[in-house]
Amino acid sequence: RKQWYQRRVRGLWKQKQAEEIAARDAEAEAKAAEWKAEAAKELENWHAKQNDVFEKTKAGNREAQEQFLKDNVEETKPGQQWERICRLCDFNPKNNRNSKDTTRMKSIFLQLKQNPLIRA
16 A cells, blocks of 8 residues: 555656646747747847948948049149048048058158159
8 A cells, every 4th residue: 555655646746747847848948939039030120230331331432432533533733643642541540550550651641742753
């Protein structure tokens, strides 16, 4: 009788544990599905924002290219070539922290702009 009772209790315990595990698994699957849906939504939002930024950048680049081409089409007078070159250079030292040091070349450009070479 005692063995029968122990087997019965053990069987009930196993059944209860299996039900609890199944409930936890179902809860975990529901959370995982919720997280996947949320992640897909966030990824879609991120792609939409990236596409907006990309389109804005493309539009800005097109405008800059059109302006650049317009400026280059203009006929340059002799002695103004260095002014055109200096317009293309960024002389602000704060913006160039991660690039090579080009201060010597920039100073040469500025000197040539102020005193252009005279060829006979």
